[in-house]
Amino acid sequence: MDIFLGTCKTLIEKDNLEGLQEFYSESAHENYAWEYVYQKLYLHACLKKKHRIVEWLNQMFEQFDPIQKIALRQMFSYGRYLKTIS
Secondary structure, eight states, X not given: OHHHHHHHHHHHHTXXXXXXXXXHHHHTTSOOOHHHHHHHHHHHHHHTTXXXXXXXXXXXXXXXXXXXXXXXXXXHHHXXXXXXXX
């Protein structure tokens, strides 16, 4: 999973939304802790101020089940904070 996260973070830093979407699609069948992956990638995109990627991740949030959404929702306020700091 570390290689997956590292690759995704590199794509986020390069603001390569299309590459990130393609890489995600190729890896969607993997047995990762997707809530953990989502949290790490969402906060990284917020920290790097990659608004298009954050919007895409916001859309992906709707694919989680209600329990997963409850577990993840606290990170959105922190993500908004990260996008505002310099």
